[in-house]
Amino acid sequence: MRENAECAQARAAHVHICHREANVNKARVKTKHPWDLVNGLVRGGLIRRVSPAMIHTYFAYMTSEYPRTAATGHGMLLVQLGGDHYGQPLSAAGARSMFRRAGLRAGLGRVHPHQTRHNFATAVLDASGGNLVIARDAGGWASSATVDEIYGHTDIHDPQFQAVLRKVWSQT
Ligand SMILES: [Zn+2]
Numbered sequence: 001m002r003e004n005a006e007c008a009q010a011r012a013a014h015v016h017i018c019h020r021e022a023n024v025n026k027a028r029v030k031t032k033h034p035w036d037l038v039n040g041l042v043r044g045g046l047i048r049r050v051s052p053a054m055i056h057t058y059f060a061y062m063t064s065e066y067p068r069t070a071a072t073g074h075g076m077l078l079v080q081l082g083g084d085h086y087g088q089p090l091s092a093a094g095a096r097s098m099f100r101r102a103g104l105r106a107g108l109g110r111v112h113p114h115q116t117r118h119n120f121a122t123a124v125l126d127a128s129g130g131n132l133v134i135a136r137d138a139g140g141w142a143s144s145a146t147v148d149e150i151y152g153h154t155d156i157h158d159p160q161f162q163a164v165l166r167k168v169w170s171q172t
Pocket residue numbers: 005007008009010014015016042
């Protein structure tokens with residue numbers, strides 16, 4: 001997560017997203033970019049920038065809650081912090097339910113992890129004036145055509161869009 005990390009694969013703070021088949025909780029990332037781990041240094045995988053909030057949350061969690069036994073054992077990040085399975089990795093279902101409870105606590109109603117990806121894509125498109133290439137690279141989509149297909153559609157609240165519709169509708 002550090003800037004100027006030893007891997008030298010990105011100057012800004014970043015993560016390497018690495019596919020592993022043998023995780024104890026059977027979780028796997030979809031992406032299969034080649035990677036390796038030499039002397040504790042990861043190279044390769046899919047590299048993504050991380051936000052200041054992500055870095056802050058990561059270090060707060062690692063220094064205050066994350067059990068040392070988990071670090072030396074399975075090495076997975078999201079673990080159970082109480083109960084009989086303290087220190088064991090969260091299952092995918094466990095992570096989803098944690099996310100759902102957090103959404104309810106925050107007054108957001110029922111939320112699904114994938115919504116964060118949609119919201120992020122929409123926010124990046126808004127902030128970049130609809131730049132599909134920036135959105136593709138920021139969100140890790142394989143092609144800007146995919147972003148266009150999923151998110152690049154007209155904002156239905158856009159005044160120009162509404163004006164066009166009103167015009168067309170008044171002609172029929
Ligand atoms: Zn790196």
